[in-house]
Amino acid sequence: MIEVIKLVKDYGDLKVIREVSLTIERGEKVALIGPSGSGKSTFLRCLNLLEEPTRGSILFEGTNLTDPGIDINLHRQQMGMVFQQFNLFKNKTVLENIMLAPLYLRQQKNKKHLFASPSSVKSIKEEVKEEAIQLLKRIGLEEKQGAYPATLSGGQKQRIAIVRALAMDPKVMLFDEPTSSLDPEMVGEVLDLIRSLADEGMTMVIVTHEMGFAREVASRVIFMDDGQLVEQGPPKALFDRPQHVRTREFLSKVLEDDSCRRSCL
């Protein structure tokens, strides 16, 4: 589904991604782990071209996204993205946040038809709204549809950001540290939602520091360090028998912290 070929990303002299190649199949749940500054977020953001790769190519369903001739917006519509900072549209209500992109997309499509009547324009809006409300019901926040993002908790914002991405019916979901800026008590509700997506068979790539979650949900875990994919494999193998010394070092550090945190609580 996604094929990354010799991807390089430099910021001037700083090499963030060093020739990374990777293939992600439909239905896979890939967790990217690694120390901060290892390039995992940059790598994820290159997948939908929020960061422009310096070299290399990214094939998404056979289309080369780095080809300057393509309409990147069309392809981004099929790749949902969830940010660490949620990034809900601050000037829109919850419902408008979810409806904005799908409504625009369908109105554009409708314009291409010759017989676009005012009534069909209206029914498109009703349709999109109905779907948006269904999505809100799924996360139990339909009573928040008229609220502005500033009045919501972090966990609520992130769950809405996830369904905003789902509203476009994407083929893959990219999560960029979706729980890193949440208060601890809100991490669970967001992870539960991501888990339920995984269970439905959504293809996803998750950059995360939640090792327990990566182990439980991912079908493949990739350890990234210094702009390279150091080691990858099924979660059990990677967590229990890391082959590479850097992976071992990293895991011993974070797992120690993890168990410490658990024992402290």
Added chain:
Amino acid sequence: MDHLQTKVERFWRIFYQYKGYSRVVTGLKNTLVIAISGLTVGILIGTLVAAVEVSPQKKRSVRFLDRLARFYVALFRGTPIVVQLLVTYYVVFPLLSLNFSPLSVCVLVFGLNSGAYVSEIMRSGIQAVDPGQMEAGRAVGLSYRKTMWEIIVPQAIKNILPTLGNEFIALIKETSVVSFVGALDLYVAFNFIGTNNYEFMVPYLVMALIYIVLVMAVTGLIRLMERSLRKSDRSNQAGERLR
């Protein structure tokens, strides 16, 4: 204080009986015309310049426009408005053998001058919007233009409006120099009354009062607009609850 009373009486004689007020009304009208149309022209120019400056495009045409915009801003922020008025009216226009009324020259110069400031206000207002908002818009597949229009600009307006109000107030006050090129404004009107009396205390005091009232009215208007724009702010709702 008896002294002051005669001064007021003398002022009133020229102002009312000798119809000095008609000049004051014209002056007030000109002040407002120059400030309002100056700001309108300024917003038009400023929007275009700011759009060029925040554009992520690296095309050659955009880069050229960007350099031109920077030069324009440097030119009009780097010189006093009196100098801009004098140079336009006595140097540029005669050289191009153009013949315009002082008032229209003033509108043009105030528009160009304010365009330079407004473009900076808009640029910083747009850049103050969290970059994550643009990323989120692009990530759901909206185009740059659509995201700008739906997400960034509405949020930027909230940043821009108070500063734009200050710009308008500054413009109103700066119109007091248009007499340098022979346009009739409040200063000219009250100066006329004063000259006819050899008495300037009361006319200039009244002139100052008119400016203050004008500025206070504008400030009030801007407050109202800001409040209606602040719907999506949590701070505002919290504030209302506290009250």
